[in-house]
Amino acid sequence: MKYHFNFNRYDQYEEAFYGTLLTLGNGHLGIRGEIELEPSLYGTTIAGVYDYAPYFYREIVNAPRVIGINLFFNGEPINPSTHKIQKYERELDIKNGVLKTTLRLYSQHNGVIQYESTRIVHGKRKNLVILKFKIRPNKSGNLTVISPININTANPLYRPEILVRHYTVKKQRTLDEAVYVELETTDGKYRIGIASSLITDSEHSRFVNKSVNCIAEVFNLEVEEDEEYEFIKYIIVDFISNSDSETLNLESRILNDLRAVRKAGFEALYEEHRSYWKEMWKIADIKIKRDEEAERGLLFSLFHLMQSIPVDSRISLTAKGIHGFGYRGHVFWDTEIYALPFLMAVFPEKAKEMLIYRYNNLNAAKENASTNGYEGAQFPWESADDGYEATPSVIPTDMIGKDVLRIYTGKEEHHVTADIAYAVELYYKFTGDIDFMADYGLEIIFETARFWASRVRYEKNKGYVIEKVIGPDEYHEHVNNSFFTNLMAKYNLLLGVKYFELSKEHEKWRDVTRKIGLTEKEVEKWEGIAEKIYIPRQRDGVWEEFDGYFELPDYTVDLYGLGEHRLPPEIRENLSRTKLVKQADVIALQYLLKEQFDMENIKKNFNYYLPRTTHASSLSMPIYAIIASWLGYDDIAYNYFLKCAYIDLHNLYGNTQDGFHLATAGGLWQILFRGFCGIEITGDVLEIHPHLPPKWEEVALRFYFRGSLIDINIQKKRVMLRVVSGEKVKKIKIRVFDIETLVAPGDKVVMEV
Ligand code: BGC
Numbered sequence: 001m002k003y004h005f006n007f008n009r010y011d012q013y014e015e016a017f018y019g020t021l022l023t024l025g026n027g028h029l030g031i032r033g034e035i036e037l038e039p040s041l042y043g044t045t046i047a048g049v050y051d052y053a054p055y056f057y058r059e060i061v062n063a064p065r066v067i068g069i070n071l072f073f074n075g076e077p078i079n080p081s082t083h084k085i086q087k088y089e090r091e092l093d094i095k096n097g098v099l100k101t102t103l104r105l106y107s108q109h110n111g112v113i114q115y116e117s118t119r120i121v122h123g124k125r126k127n128l129v130i131l132k133f134k135i136r137p138n139k140s141g142n143l144t145v146i147s148p149i150n151i152n153t154a155n156p157l158y159r160p161e162i163l164v165r166h167y168t169v170k171k172q173r174t175l176d177e178a179v180y181v182e183l184e185t186t187d188g189k190y191r192i193g194i195a196s197s198l199i200t201d202s203e204h205s206r207f208v209n210k211s212v213n214c215i216a217e218v219f220n221l222e223v224e225e226d227e228e229y230e231f232i233k234y235i236i237v238d239f240i241s242n243s244d245s246e247t248l249n250l251e252s253r254i255l256n257d258l259r260a261v262r263k264a265g266f267e268a269l270y271e272e273h274r275s276y277w278k279e280m281w282k283i284a285d286i287k288i289k290r291d292e293e294a295e296r297g298l299l300f301s302l303f304h305l306m307q308s309i310p311v312d313s314r315i316s317l318t319a320k321g322i323h324g325f326g327y328r329g330h331v332f333w334d335t336e337i338y339a340l341p342f343l344m345a346v347f348p349e350k351a352k353e354m355l356i357y358r359y360n361n362l363n364a365a366k367e368n369a370s371t372n373g374y375e376g377a378q379f380p381w382e383s384a385d386d387g388y389e390a391t392p393s394v395i396p397t398d399m400i401g402k403d404v405l406r407i408y409t410g411k412e413e414h415h416v417t418a419d420i421a422y423a424v425e426l427y428y429k430f431t432g433d434i435d436f437m438a439d440y441g442l443e444i445i446f447e448t449a450r451f452w453a454s455r456v457r458y459e460k461n462k463g464y465v466i467e468k469v470i471g472p473d474e475y476h477e478h479v480n481n482s483f484f485t486n487l488m489a490k491y492n493l494l495l496g497v498k499y500f501e502l503s504k505e506h507e508k509w510r511d512v513t514r515k516i517g518l519t520e521k522e523v524e525k526w527e528g529i530a531e532k533i534y535i536p537r538q539r540d541g542v543w544e545e546f547d548g549y550f551e552l553p554d555y556t557v558d559l560y561g562l563g564e565h566r567l568p569p570e571i572r573e574n575l576s577r578t579k580l581v582k583q584a585d586v587i588a589l590q591y592l593l594k595e596q597f598d599m600e601n602i603k604k605n606f607n608y609y610l611p612r613t614t615h616a617s618s619l620s621m622p623i624y625a626i627i628a629s630w631l632g633y634d635d636i637a638y639n640y641f642l643k644c645a646y647i648d649l650h651n652l653y654g655n656t657q658d659g660f661h662l663a664t665a666g667g668l669w670q671i672l673f674r675g676f677c678g679i680e681i682t683g684d685v686l687e688i689h690p691h692l693p694p695k696w697e698e699v700a701l702r703f704y705f706r707g708s709l710i711d712i713n714i715q716k717k718r719v720m721l722r723v724v725s726g727e728k729v730k731k732i733k734i735r736v737f738d739i740e741t742l743v744a745p746g747d748k749v750v751m752e753v
Pocket of ligand 1: 319327332333334472474582583616617618619663
C-alpha cells in the first residue's frame with residue numbers, strides 16, 4: 001500500500017490544502033483535488049496559458065472548472081457540507097495516477113446516498129480528464145445530475161477579495177451529447193476550447209442549461225432504492241495561441257477527440273492511463289529498504305513533480321506546478337537548480353525541453369539585458385510564457401493600492417542567469433548530448449557569459465566587483481559582492497571560455513561561435529575578468545556572504561525549526577540588519593561548485609551558517625541535508641530529508657494550499673542521489689560514495705548516464721550496478737569506494753569495501 005494515500009476528513013476550511021495534495025495532472029492540465037460535489041474557486045490549470053495581470057505582469061489563468069458535479073435527490077442538494085457524513089474517504093493512488101472518492105451521506109428526508117468516483121487526468125491523451133461516478137440511494141426517488149463547465153473562475157489578485165477574470169466567453173454550443181465552450185484570454189493571446197460529455201446507460205431525460213456562470217448538461221432519472229447508477233463525464237480541454245494559424249480548427253479538433261474517447265470507452269482509456277504511469281515509474285521508482293516513511297514521502301513528492309513536467313518547450317516547470325496559483329505560475333531558478341537534476345537523470349528528454357524553453361526566450365533575455373544597460377542575455381528572475389521579467393516590483397498591502405511592499409528580486413536577483421548556464425553544463429555532463437549544445441546550449445552559455453562581462457565593474461585593489469544584487473538569501477538586498485553571485489558569475493564566464501575552446505574541435509559547435517560573432521578577443525576578456533572577479537573575504541575559513549555581512553549583529557536559531565514566526569518581533573522586523581539568512585546561500589554555492597572547496601572548508605561554513613539560517617524558504621533544507629550527509633551529520637541530514645519529504649503532506653510551511661513545493665521535491669531527490677547515495681559525475685567518471693542514513697539498509701534506483709540506463713542497489717558497504725541498456729560499444733567508467741572499473745551494457749558489477 002506504499003503508493004496509496006488516504007484522507008478521511010472533510011473540512012471546508014481545509015479543502016484547499018487537500019486540493020493541492022490530491023491534484024492530478026499530466027503536465028498539460030492540472031485538476032486540483034477539491035471534492036467535485038462542492039463549489040470551488042479553483043478551476044483548471046492549463047500549462048502555458050497566461051494572461052496579463054496587474055502587478056504580476058503575466059499569471060497562469062484559472063481556467064473554467066470542469067470537474068464539478070451537482071447532485072440533487074428529490075430536489076435536495078447532495079454534498080458533504082450539508083449532509084451528515086457517515087463515510088468520507090479519498091484515496092490517491094500515485095502508482096496509477098488515480099483519485100478515488102467514496103462517500104456515504106445521510107439526510108433526514110432522503111436517507112442514505114452512497115457515492116463513489118474515480119478521477120483521472122489522462123497520462124497519454126494530454127487533453128483528457130475523466131470522472132466516473134456511481135450513485136446508490138437507499139430510497140427510490142428523483143435524481144438530478146448536473147454536469148457543468150463553470151465559466152466563472154477567476155484569479156485572486158494581491159488580496160483574495162480582488163478577483164481578476166482572465167477570459168471572455170466566445171462560444172457556447174449545445175450538441176446532442178456534449179456541450180462546448182470557447183474562451184479567449186483577456187489579452188487576446190490564447191484561445192481555450194472545452195468540451196464535456198456526460199453519459200449513462202440508465203434511462204434519463206437530458207437538457208442543457210446555459211447561464212453566465214456555466215454551461216451544463218442536466219440529467220433527470222427516476223431511481224430505485226438500493227440500485228446503482230453509473231455516469232461518466234469525459235472532458236477535453238485544449239488551447240491554441242492566437243498567433244497559430246489553426247484557430248478555426250480548435251473546436252473541430254476538440255470535438256473529434258471527444259468522439260474518439262467516448263468511442264474508446266472508460267476501461268480502455270483507464271488501461272492506457274495506467275500503462276503510462278507504469279512506464280514513468282519503471283524509471284523513476286525508488287526503493288528504500290527498512291524505511292517506509294521516508295520512501296512514501298519521497299515517492300509522493302516525485303509523483304507530484306512528474307505530474308508537472310510540461311508537455312513541450314513552450315513552458316517550463318513552475319515553482320508550484322500545475323497544482324495552484326502560488327507564485328502566479330512563474331518559473332524560477334527552482335527549476336534549473338532544484339528540479340532539473342532529477343529530470344536530467346530520470347527523464348533526460350524532458351530536461352532538455354525545459355532548457356529549450358530558456359533558449360526560446362533568449363531574445364527576451366537579450367532585450368532584458370539591454371533594457372538594463374547590459375550586454376548578452378539576462379534571464380528574468382521570474383519568467384512566464386514570454387520570457388520577460390515577470391517579478392512584481394510592488395505588491396499593495398492595502399485595498400486601494402496606496403501602501404505597497406517593494407520587491408527588489410526582479411531588479412537584483414541576477415544569479416538566475418548563471419544558474420541557467422550551470423544547468424546547461426550539468427545536462428551535458430549527464431547526457432553528453434553534443435547536438436543539444438550545438439542547437440541550444442552553447443548559445444545560452446555564451447550569451448550569459450556576455451552578460452556577466454558587462455555586469456562587472458573594475459575596482460582598483462579589489463578587481464571585478466558585482467554590486468547591488470540579491471543572493472539566494474533574500475533578507476539582504478542591494479548587497480555588493482554576494483559570494484554566491486560572484487562565484488557563479490565567474491563560473492559562467494569560465495564555462496564560456498571552456499566551451500569556446502571546445503568549439504574549435506567540433507564543426508557544429510564552431511558554427512555557433514560564428515553565428516553569434518564570438519571572437520578570441522572577447523573570450524580572452526572573459527577569462528581576464530573571471531580571474532580577477534572579487535571573491536569576498538574569509539574569516540577563520542568562513543566565507544563572508546557579501547561585503548559587510550560580518551559586521552552585522554549576530555543572531556542564531558534552533559537547527560530544527562522552520563521560518564520566521566519563531567523569531568521575536570524586533571528581529572523579525574529587522575532581518576536585513578542581522579546575520580540571519582533566509583536559506584542556503586554560501587552553502588548552496590559550495591554545494592553547486594563542490595570541487596572548488598575541500599571538506600574541511602565546507603564543514604566550517606556549514607557549522608557557521610546553519611545556526612544562522614531560518615529556512616524560511618523551502619529551498620533551504622535540501623542543500624543543508626546534502627552537505628550534512630557528506631559531513632557525516634547523519635541526524636541533521638535525515639531530519640531534513642524527512643521534513644522535505646513531508647513538506648506538503650504535513651503542510652510544514654502553512655502554504656500547501658497555493659501549490660506543491662516542487663523545488664523541495666527535486667531537492668529531496670538530490671538529497672538521496674548526491675547526498676545519501678553519493679553519486680557524482682567527475683569528468684567522464686560516475687562516482688559513487690554512499691553515506692546512507694543509519695536506519696537504511698539499501699536504496700535501489702535507476703537513472704540515465706550518457707544514454708545508458710543504470711540500475712543500482714546501494715548498501716552502506718556494497719554497491720551493485722547493472723547497465724540495463726545503452727550503446728553496445730560504449731563503456732562507462734565508474735568509481736565506487738575509490739575502485740575504478742569500466743562497464744558496458746549488460747554488465748553487472750558488485751563492489752564492496
Ligand atoms: C525563495 C526563492 C525561490 C522562490 C520560489 C522564495 O521564497 O527565496 O529562492 O526561488 O521562493 O520558490
